[in-house]
Amino acid sequence: MVRPGANLLGAALVLAALLAGCADVPLEGAPSPSSTPTKPTPTRSPTHGPGPTNSLSTPPPVTPTPPPGPHLAAAAPVTRSFPGRLPSGKPPLFVVVSFDGAGDLALWARWRAVAKRVNARMTFFLSGPYLYPGDHRADYKPPYHRPGASDIGWGDASNVLARTTVLRQAIAEGHEIGTHANGHFCGTTGIGRWTTAQWTAELSAFDQMVRTGPTLAAGKAVAPPFDPATVKGMRTPCLEGNRPAYRQAMVQRGMLYDASAPGYIAWPKKVNGLWNFPLQSVTLAGTTKPTLTMDYNLWFSQTGARVAPVAQAPALKAQVLATYRQALAKSRANGNPPLFLGNHFNSWNNSVYSDALTTFVEETCTQPDVRCVSNMELVSWLAKYGEPSGRNRPT
Incomplete structure (x- = not known):
């Protein structure tokens, strides 16, 4: 049974997710975000009508095949096993930290170092254009947008x-790579109207970017950093999208979970054939404001997503x-239902959210x-133990 007021809270969660869309930091060389970012405005060409699907052109094959050795794509990360019950009789309290975009190289180094200090594993939802x-952006043909459109920019050869x-190294350390899709199109002209067929093509375009991007950047055969078939989860841009439509595409691709929807601190259930791993509704400490466990939403709740004076950062x-x-x-x-915490590769609001998450991870993961x-x-x-009995009601 859902507790009283849950319907109102659910509506508030949806509104919060729409108002506080999670924009990714542009790639190096892309325009910098303003100091008071809002939901990104999609780049739309008036000369192109809606397309049936998006696609990525397949470049000519490059030979020779790279020899065995360090250039081979990394294997899937080793998945650790955990007991079904602790000595207390409770299941482990899983804390799941994930990041959207996963582009900035300095922040890759930061979060890998944090994880190593406390034996944590994290999930990084990679955006394809990274x-x-x-110079090959026109290969990407998203629906409702011109070829090569992307609200987060593109990579260059060096990055x-x-x-x-870095991706190979992170996977070797046990971290997981998910997908954050590609062009990051949000709002009324964004991914919300995409069909299952368009999502299928979007996921195929992501796979093709992973497979061929490094080779195009190097001008010679370079194996991809990982096999795209190992990607089993997605977080949609801005937490948007027609959930049954994109989840059907995910199931058809063999994916296992969706980390996009707002929700509660509760044991996960399967929805539309996938585990639903939500960003959770919490109360901003010291207030009665509901917010989600995502850095952008916390920022929006604190200051309306405006940069506060640096003197306010500690508070x-x-x-x-x-x-x-x-x-x-x-x-x-x-x-002990799982706690899902989302973040971006950013230093928003004087790095308040990245710094708070770092402290929390370092003090919590060794408990x-x-x-x-x-x-x-x-x-x-x-999959091994199932949902603990009687512990799925929202709290």
Whole structure:
């Protein structure tokens, strides 16, 4: 049974997700975001009507095949196993940290180092253009937009190859790569009206960017950083999209979970054939404001997504950290359902959200009942043990 007021809260969650859309930081060389970002305005060509699908042209094959060795694509990360019950009789309290975009190289280094310090595994939802050189952008043909359109820019030869290396290293460390789709089109002219066929083509375009982007950037055969078939989850741009439509495309592709929808701190269920791993409704510490466990939404709740004076950063960070701690305590009080925390590769609002998340991860992931895992590690645990009995009601 859903507790009283859940319908109103659900409506508020949807509104919050729409108002506080999560824009990715543009790639190096792309226009910088303003100091008061809003939901990105899609780039739309008036000379192109709606297309039936989006696509990515397949470039001519490049030979020779790279020899065995460090240039081979990385294997899927090793999935750790966890007990069904702790000595307390409760299941482990899984904390799942994930990032959208996954482009900035310095932040890749930061989060890999944080994870290593506390034996955490994280999920990185990669945007396809981060691995595709901009001089080939016209290969991408999204619906309702001109060929090559992207609201987050494109890569260039040097950063595509650098990301290829970093992705291999991160996967070897046990981190998971998901997809954040490609052009990041949000709002009324964005992904909300895409059909299953268009989503199928969007996912195929992502796969092709992963497979061929490094080769195009290098001008010679370079194996992709990972096999796109190992990508089993997605977070949609701005948390938008017709969920039955894109989830059908995901199921047909063999994917296992969706991390896009707003939700509650509760044990996950399958919806439309996929595990639903939500960004969760929490209360901003010290207020009665509902928000989601995503950095942009926290920023929107705190300052309307405006940059506050730097002198306010310590207090804002403390509020975010207290919000995370409250959410963890709420999980513990209700049978340890997973806690899902979303972030971007950013330094928004004087790095308040990245700094608060760093502190929370470092103080939480070593606690005896906590396991900081990737989404796919949680999928594997759920597949083995199932949802703990009687613990799926929203809290």
